[in-house]
Amino acid sequence: MNIDVATVKKDFPLLSANPELVYLDSASSSQKPAAVLDAMTDYYETTHANVHRGVYGLAQEATERFEGARAKVARFLGAADPNEVVFTKNVTEAVNLLAHSWGRSRLSEGDVVVLSEMEHHANLVPWLMLAEERGIQLRYIPVDDAGELDLGGLDRLLDGALLVSIAGMSNVLGTINPVRHIADAAHAAGALVAVDAAQLVPHVATDVRALGCDFLGFTGHKMCGPTGIGGLWARAELLDEMPPFMGGGEMIRDVRLDGFTPNVPPWKFEAGTPPIAEAIGLGAAVDYLESLGMDAVRDHEKDLTGYALRSLEDTYGDRLTVFGPSDLEHRGGAISFAFGDIHPHDISQVLDDSGVCVRAGHHCAKPLMRRLGVNATTRASLYVYNDESDVDALVEALAKVDNIFS
Numbered sequence: 001m002n003i004d005v006a007t008v009k010k011d012f013p014l015l016s017a018n019p020e021l022v023y024l025d026s027a028s029s030s031q032k033p034a035a036v037l038d039a040m041t042d043y044y045e046t047t048h049a050n051v052h053r054g055v056y057g058l059a060q061e062a063t064e065r066f067e068g069a070r071a072k073v074a075r076f077l078g079a080a081d082p083n084e085v086v087f088t089k090n091v092t093e094a095v096n097l098l099a100h101s102w103g104r105s106r107l108s109e110g111d112v113v114v115l116s117e118m119e120h121h122a123n124l125v126p127w128l129m130l131a132e133e134r135g136i137q138l139r140y141i142p143v144d145d146a147g148e149l150d151l152g153g154l155d156r157l158l159d160g161a162l163l164v165s166i167a168g169m170s171n172v173l174g175t176i177n178p179v180r181h182i183a184d185a186a187h188a189a190g191a192l193v194a195v196d197a198a199q200l201v202p203h204v205a206t207d208v209r210a211l212g213c214d215f216l217g218f219t220g221h222k223m224c225g226p227t228g229i230g231g232l233w234a235r236a237e238l239l240d241e242m243p244p245f246m247g248g249g250e251m252i253r254d255v256r257l258d259g260f261t262p263n264v265p266p267w268k269f270e271a272g273t274p275p276i277a278e279a280i281g282l283g284a285a286v287d288y289l290e291s292l293g294m295d296a297v298r299d300h301e302k303d304l305t306g307y308a309l310r311s312l313e314d315t316y317g318d319r320l321t322v323f324g325p326s327d328l329e330h331r332g333g334a335i336s337f338a339f340g341d342i343h344p345h346d347i348s349q350v351l352d353d354s355g356v357c358v359r360a361g362h363h364c365a366k367p368l369m370r371r372l373g374v375n376a377t378t379r380a381s382l383y384v385y386n387d388e389s390d391v392d393a394l395v396e397a398l399a400k401v402d403n404i405f406s
Contacts, residue, residue: 023386060277118173147170172324203332315398342377
C-alpha cells in the first residue's frame with residue numbers, strides 16, 4: 001500500500017488550512033490529523049469524568065476509553081499485555097521513571113550503564129544525575145564518521161554492565177540503530193536493554209519482542225498524537241519488581257499513617273489524575289497510523305529521504321554537508337546538515353520567509369554536536385504528509401539562503 005500524500009494532507013487541519021506551508025519539523029513534533037482532534041473533543045463533550053474511581057456510568061465509560069487507548073498502544077508496540085504500558089508525559093518522563101525507579105533500586109557505586117554518543121539529553125541527563133548521586137559508571141558506544149554506532153568495542157563496554165540504554169533512531173542523524181544485535185549482546189553479558197524510541201515508533205513498525213529489549217519509551221506528539229502523553233513499555237516482571245516513581249492518588253492499594261501498599265502495574269506508576277483526553281487522542285493516532293500501514297509509512301519515508309538526499313547533493317554538492325548514514329536501510333527521514341559556514345538559525349529564518357519550517361540548533365544532543373565538530377545543525381525531517389514538492393521547496397529556499405549569505 002502506498003501513501004497518497006495529497007489525500008493524507010487533507011486529514012490534517014493545519015496543513016489543509018495552510019496549503020503553502022511546508023512543514024519539515026516532524027522529528028520535533030508532528031501535525032495532528034482531524035481523527036485525533038475529534039476523538040479528544042468527543043471525549044470532553046460526551047464522556048468527561050475521572051477514570052478508575054467512579055462507579056457511575058459516565059466514569060466507567062471514560063475508564064473504558066482510557067484503558068482502550070492503552071490496549072491500542074500495547075498492540076501497536078507488540079506488547080504481550082496492555083498492563084505492560086505505563087502512560088507518561090513523554091519519553092523524557094519515561095527515562096526518568098526508569099532511572100529513578102529501576103535505577104535507584106538496582107544500581108549502586110561502581111555499577112555500569114552503557115549509553116551512546118548520539119543520545120538525546122533525555123537519555124543522558126537522568127543517568128548523569130544518577131552517576132553524580134550514586135557513583136555509577138557510564139560508558140559510551142562511540143559514533144563513527146558515517147554517523148552509525150561503532151560496535152567494535154561492544155564486548156568490552158558491556159563487561160560488567162547492568163543496563164544498556166540507546167536511541168532506536170537518532171533525532172539528529174536519522175540513524176536506525178541495530179537494537180536487536182545490541183540487545184542480544186547485552187543479554188549475553190547479563191545486562192538489560194532500554195530503548196529511547198521517540199523517533200522509531202512513529203516511522204518504523206515496532207515490535208518490542210522482536211527488538212529484544214526490556215524497556216522502551218515512546219512519545220505521542222511525534223506520532224500524530226497530542227502533546228503530554230507517551231509511555232514506558234517494560235516486561236511485566238520488571239514492572240512488578242520496580243518501586244513506585246511518584247506518590248499520591250491512584251498509585252496505591254492502601255494507605256495507613258505508618259505506610260502504604262502500592263497498586264499493581266501499570267497504575268503503580270500513574271499517580272494522580274492522568275491525561276485522559278490525551279491518552280484517547282494517542283489511541284486515535286495509533287488507529288490513524290495503522291490505517292496507513294506502518295510498512296507503507298516506512299517505504300514512503302525511505303523513498304522521500306532518498307529523493308531529498310539526491311536533490312541536496314545534486315544542487316549544492318560538497319558545499320552542503322549532510323550528517324548521518326547514506327544507506328537508506330540504516331536511516332530515517334531526519335536530515336541534519338551544515339550549509340557552508342552559515343549559521344543554522346540564519347538558515348531557518350530565511351527558510352521560514354519562504355514558508356519552509358525546519359529546526360535549527362543542537363537538537364538536545366550537545367555531546368553529539370561536539371562529536372560532529374559543530375555547534376548546531378539545520379534539520380529537515382519528513383513524515384507521511386510530505387512529498388517531493390516539499391523537498392523541492394526546501395532546495396529552492398536554500399538558494400535564497402545562498403544568495404543572501406554568499
